[in-house]
Amino acid sequence: MDCASCAAKIDTALRRIHGVADANVSVSAGTVTVLHDDTVAPEALAKQIAMLGYRITGQVPTDAGTSPSASRNHDCHDHDHDHGSHGHGHDAEGVTGLHSHMHDHGAGEGPWWKSKRGLLTIACGLALVAAYAVGLAVPNVGRWAFLLAMMVGLVPIARRAIVAARLGTPFSIEMLMTIAALGAVIIGATEEAAMVVFLFLVGELLEGVAASRARASIQGLTKLVPKTALLERDGKTEEVSAESLPIGSIILVRPGDRIPADGTILSGESAIDEAPVTGESTPQRKGPEQNVFAGTINGDGVLRIRVDAAAQDNTIARIVRLVEEAQESKAPTERFIDRFSRYYTPAVVVVGGLVAVVPPLLFGAEWGEWIYKGLAVLLIGCPCALVISTPAAIAAGLSAGARRGLLMKGGAVLENIGKVTLAAFDKTGTLTEGRPQVTDVMPFGRAEHEVLSLAASLETGSSHPLARAILAKARESNVPFEPAMDAGAIGGQGVTGSVGGTSLFLGSPKAAAERAPFTMEQAERIAALNEEGKTVSVLLVDNQIAGLIAMRDEPRADAQAGLVALKRAGMDALMVTGDNRRTAEAIGAGLGIDVRAELLPQDKQAIVRELQARGHVVAKIGDGINDAPALAAADIGIAMGGGTDVALETADAAVLHGRVLDIACMVRLSRDTMANIRQNIAIALGLKAVFLVTTIIGVTGLWPAILADTGATVLVTANAMRLLRTREGT
Known part of the structure; x- marks a missing residue:
């Protein structure tokens, strides 16, 4: 499907079937889910959709016993369906699953010129050229030639209009097109009517190609695996x-x-x-x-x-699934446009009728001239460009974000992220890497690489986070080491062993002090490292202090740049963490961010409420189970990559790849999308306003009127597709 009007026609038609309780149509995914009782045969759903001119492909098997065809196997996506006592869920794709019907003017799979709509557009264009040639050669039959050329394109359009009207959508774009074309023939503007039909088909074809491109931009991710x-x-x-x-x-x-x-x-x-x-x-x-x-x-x-x-x-499947689900959650702007369009199209018909009859009846104007203008008003007023202006931009924005690991669960989330005024970050695993790293190696009477080598020898084979940090530092520094002999752990103190006959101990300062007293200088260095929020391990060689190794969960490489980018975007930042105050304040000072530390999960939630009470629009960014209450309370909850499933489920959005800078990118994408929507609405309404005035005063006619509609539709779709070209960091 290519636009919201496609979805509206299918939705209305399916709901008119007795026994159907609900229908949920997805333009972006090209699917529809129907909730119905046992009196509805899946074949009836397929037939109703096919009558509207949509091609149904594939089939999703549902739970055994839900329908006679539920046991058939087909290659399609699985969906969760409601199989409660009130009905069965069927994805509209084939018989049971009816999941991936496409409007025949969509580009679909393969080149556009091989699609049914592409072939029809080409045939109509060739017929128009032939009619023009006949008109030049035999002027007396030129009008009939143009009439035949028009019928090539108009017959399928009129058929769709009649079926849509029968199934509950009388004010479809096809109906307005049919009325305008037939009216033009009646008043003698056959050549223009033929041109208008051809331009309408071209506009629909371009709209289909653009919609397919937007759909393929996210589905293309699946081909990476x-x-x-x-x-x-x-x-x-x-x-x-x-x-x-x-x-x-x-x-x-x-x-x-x-x-x-x-x-x-x-x-x-x-x-x-x-x-x-x-x-x-x-x-x-x-x-x-x-x-x-x-x-x-x-x-x-x-x-x-x-x-x-x-x-x-897997990651890619989750991205695709979340984006497809997100595109069904409408933004507030989109919901407003949908409501507006329900009244807009009937109003256009009324205005067109008034333009056609009021001047001749009340002011004695010429009937032919004003009927012509009334028909042009019908074409100008077609709502396609306006209706698609918002969902096209939302779909493109969600897809552009997903391709960079920025997942947003719906249009409302995408719209609201740009309104955030304060970002509250968790520390561990969000602003920091979530694992300790060696920050300092301080030798006493030995070389630095020797201290690191001996410590790594003791820690070989250990899975403790501090041990892994020491081993990673040794590998990074290309320091050779070999497993220590007789290595063992002393609960709550450290590890012991020997290398080359030399006894070793690596443990906490308190445990080391019981074996060898510190000098004043050594004690001061340990205290200074602790003040910086670092964990210190002391290495003893033959009960002599050989060196200190300090470790800390360090900020992510892009944390500083990410916070600066948020500040440039006009947002404040705050660290809210359950970690100890000394460590949190040391990290916060380095990043230039205010800190609230030693917090329980309910404390984080309370801080979010407090900030909201002050008038802030709050985004909470975290990755752990203890962040879930605050994520749920915030205006926008954002789960950091690698976070727990609870955080990902609770959050409104997710940064899959753990970059702090991506929060600013998400804000920028939201603001770019909303700017794009405003541009689209301005294009759609602006072109209509201009051509409405020029038509009334007699400057433009029918074929410029159809350009005002199909041209605006193509323009807003193409403008929305610009969001797909959003690059990293922009």
């Missing part, structure tokens, strides 16, 4: 379908291959090109225990990966 995967099974590797990979299975990904599933690296190290999914231009170096996304490209190393998500739940 490879069809096959190398599965390790019983010590052997075999090629299997990527869609069949179960959670927990082990796959092998060779250099240069796309990763077929979301998972965790078990062995191997490689540069992962995440640009196709995240837009990140620099490949990310990843190794064991790090996560990878389906559709990203493995660079230079062989990877063994444990599959963490089934094909229907």
Whole structure:
């Protein structure tokens, strides 16, 4: 389907079937879900849709027993349906699932000129050229030639108009077009009528191509995932379908291959090109225990990966599903335009009728001239451009965001994010990486690399976060180390072991002080590091203090830039965290952000309420279960990438790839989308106003009038498509 009028006709027609309780039509996904009782046969739904001129493809199987055809298997998306006592859900796609019907003027799959509407437009154009040639050669039959050329395009249009009227939509664009064309023939403007019909078909075709492009922009993400995967099974590797990979299975990904599933690296190290999914231009170096996304490209190393998500739940599938669902949630502006258009079209018919009859009846004007103007007013007043102005921009904005990992659950969310005045950030995993990193290595009487090497030897094989931070720092610094002998942990104190006959201990300052006293200088350094919110581990070699290793959960690489970008956008920022005050204030001071620390989940929620009471429009950004109450309370809740499922479900939007800078990008996208909507409404109404005046005063006629409608429709659609070209950081 190409526009909201398509959806309205299908919605109205299906609701007129006895036994249908509800119908939900998706323009963006090209689907409709129908809730009905047992008296409705799925074939009746298919027939009603087909009567309107839509092609029905595919079929979604529903639960067994819901209908005679529910057990049929078809390749289509699964949807959750209501199978309660009041009826059965059927996705309108085929018989049971009726899920992916397309208007025949959509571009669909393949080139536009092979579509039914494309062929009709070409035939009408050729007939128009032939009529023109006949008119030049035999002027006496020229009018009849143009009449035949007009009928090539008008007959299918009139048929759709009549069916739509029978099924509850009398004021369709096809009906206005039919009335105008036939009226023009009656008053002798046959050549113009033929041209108007051809221009109408061209406009619909262009609208269909643009709508298909918008739809394909998000569906194209699914093509990033490879069809096959190398599965390790019983010590052997075999090629299997990527869609069949179960959670927990082990796959092998060779250099240069796309990763077929979301998972965790078990062995191997490689540069992962995440640009196709995240837009990140620099490949990310990843190794064991790090996560990878389906559709990203493995660079230079062989990877063994444990599959963490089934094909229907991987990152790309979730993006596509969330965007399709989001596009069904209308923005306030879109809902207003929908309500306005219900009264607008009948009003246009009334105005056209008044223009045609009032001047001749009351002022003795010429009937032919004013009927002609009344017909032109009908064409000018067609609501297509106005109706599509908002949903086209919303769909393009949601798709553009999704391709960069910015998911927004509906048009209302996309519209409101741009109104946010204050962003409240969680700390751990949101402003920071969510894992400790070594920040300082301070040796005493030894080389820095030696302290790091000995500490890494003690921590080899440990999965403790602090141990992993030390091991990561040693690898990053290319410091050699070997596993310590007789390594063991002392509960609440640290770890012990030996390397080359030398006894080692790595633990807390308190535990180390019991084994070797600190000098004044050493104690001061530990205190200074603690003041900076860092955790300090002390290394002892043969019960002598050899060095200090300080660690802290550091800010994300783009945290500073992200907060600066928000400030430039006119937004304030605040850190709300359950972490200890000293650590939070140290991080906050480095980022230049106000801090509220040592908060419980209900405290975060209370702060959000407090800020709202002060008049702020609040966005809460977090990634943990303890953020869920505040995310729900905020005007806009945004879950950070890698966050818990609870946070993702509670939030209104999600930044999948964990960049603080993406919050500012989301705000910018919202504001760009709303500016685009305002431009579209101005184009739609402005062109109509101009041509209405010029038609009334006799400057323009029928074919410029159809340009005012189809031209405006194409212009607003093309303007909305500009949002798809939004680039990273813009």
